[in-house]
Amino acid sequence: MMRPLIQPASATDAFPFSSAFEAEMMLGKQHPLRPYFEKVIAKERLTQDDALAIYHSTDLLAIGLLGDVARKVRATQGHENSVWWVHNYHINPTNICEDTCTFCSFKKGEQSPHAYFWPIQKVIDDIHAYEGNETLREFHIVAGHYKKANLAYYAEMFKALRKAFPWVNIKGLTAAEIDYIAKIEGITWEETLKVLIDSGLQALPGGGAEVFSPRVRALVCPDKISGETWCDIHGLAHKMGLKTNATMLAGLGETPEERVQHMIALREQQDKTGGFLSFIPLNCYYEKNKADAQHALTGFENLKNFAVSRLVLDNFPHIKAFWIHMGEKISQVGLHFGVDDVDGTVIQEKIAHAAGTQTAQGLTVRQLVHLIRQAGKTPVERDAFYNVVKVWDETAQAELAPAVVLNKAYH
Ligand code: SF4
Numbered sequence: 001m002m003r004p005l006i007q008p009a010s011a012t013d014a015f016p017f018s019s020a021f022e023a024e025m026m027l028g029k030q031h032p033l034r035p036y037f038e039k040v041i042a043k044e045r046l047t048q049d050d051a052l053a054i055y056h057s058t059d060l061l062a063i064g065l066l067g068d069v070a071r072k073v074r075a076t077q078g079h080e081n082s083v084w085w086v087h088n089y090h091i092n093p094t095n096i097c098e099d100t101c102t103f104c105s106f107k108k109g110e111q112s113p114h115a116y117f118w119p120i121q122k123v124i125d126d127i128h129a130y131e132g133n134e135t136l137r138e139f140h141i142v143a144g145h146y147k148k149a150n151l152a153y154y155a156e157m158f159k160a161l162r163k164a165f166p167w168v169n170i171k172g173l174t175a176a177e178i179d180y181i182a183k184i185e186g187i188t189w190e191e192t193l194k195v196l197i198d199s200g201l202q203a204l205p206g207g208g209a210e211v212f213s214p215r216v217r218a219l220v221c222p223d224k225i226s227g228e229t230w231c232d233i234h235g236l237a238h239k240m241g242l243k244t245n246a247t248m249l250a251g252l253g254e255t256p257e258e259r260v261q262h263m264i265a266l267r268e269q270q271d272k273t274g275g276f277l278s279f280i281p282l283n284c285y286y287e288k289n290k291a292d293a294q295h296a297l298t299g300f301e302n303l304k305n306f307a308v309s310r311l312v313l314d315n316f317p318h319i320k321a322f323w324i325h326m327g328e329k330i331s332q333v334g335l336h337f338g339v340d341d342v343d344g345t346v347i348q349e350k351i352a353h354a355a356g357t358q359t360a361q362g363l364t365v366r367q368l369v370h371l372i373r374q375a376g377k378t379p380v381e382r383d384a385f386y387n388v389v390k391v392w393d394e395t396a397q398a399e400l401a402p403a404v405v406l407n408k409a410y411h
Pocket residue numbers: 097098099100101104105106107143144145176
């Protein structure tokens with residue numbers, strides 16, 4: 001009998017996508033990371049010890065392949081090669097904050113000449129002035145903890161946004177802000193969320209999580225809600241029908257163990273209430289704040305955070321590279337380390353820029369689509385809930401490309 005010219009390869013039969021085949025080739029039976037590859041393929045949950053063993057490996061390409069395999073194993077069918085992004089616009093209506101986070105360069109005291117608190121009409125007018133507003137899909141709204149930015153203020157803002165821009169999703173207020181507003185109003189988190197939801201709130205961002213470790217929080221944000229409280233508020237939001245997101249701000253002197261514990265706490269919360277859409281690993285910046293720059297993350301660590309979070313958070317649909325923090329280049333490489341989302345156009349970010357990030361104030365659609373395509377991925381434009389707006393495959397031209405309109409009031 002004639003031998004077939006091409007023998008079916010057992011590895012490709014077992015793993016119907018290339019990164020698993022590459023991992024099979026690279027992670028031979030003797031490779032120290034091989035057991036985690038086997039677990040990912042078998043869809044078994046990784047333990048804290050597993051995650052730490054991956055963290056402590058210096059075989060970065062093998063770690064990236066593990067993250068990439070996990071991303072493809074967990075992707076929605078048909079989206080194994082997709083990278084999601086949203087045409088979004090950031091609104092930071094006040095930089096006045098009563099809190100004392102050492103890593104924050106955004107906050108100002110009420111008497112500072114640089115303090116601001118925007119009337120709602122200014123928020124609306126600025127968006128009207130942004131020439132790409134007709135194709136926006138998401139408002140990302142976070143600000144300082146300021147008594148005048150109270151429940152009535154945000155309720156009125158959300159109503160005004162829904163009325164003026166009904167095609168744009170409202171993702172607003174971190175768990176720390178929800179807690180602050182509830183406290184100044186003397187009501188419960190549930191009552192606070194109910195008013196905000198009735199006014200148009202649709203999702204929560206992931207901020208305020210920082211690192212859940214009580215040791216680190218006592219050093220860098222002693223007045224902020226605890227990690228448990230942060231998770232409780234997100235759990236409540238999920239039960240009330242909101243989708244939410246989660247961050248981890250690394251570079252505060254936390255250990256790899258504390259990072260993994262942060263991820264496992266999120267995984268446990270997701271097991272209970274299931275409303276998280278994405279996890280966003282962030283790195284700290286150190287200009288004009290009191291955080292210790294000796295803890296600054298390296299490119300290796302940022303890429304490890306992408307891969308390890310994709311591996312640990314097996315119940316999170318998406319891992320996001322927030323290119324504003326990570327830089328466009330590390331974010332792009334991250335697309336092969338388990339990341340499947342690059343956030344979006346981010347018109348126009350202030351908080352990380354206040355602390356020294358050198359990235360642009362916003363990317364055009366053309367730039368984002370180019371960044372994703374150059375990584376060999378298919379850009380998929382989404383709304384805040386990962387509904388597909390448009391698949392930017394080779395036939396789709398990035399002609400949309402609205403110019404980035406910077407806020408004159410800020411500059
Ligand atoms: S990080 Fe947020 S809560 Fe902390 S000081 Fe800055 S604005 Fe305030």
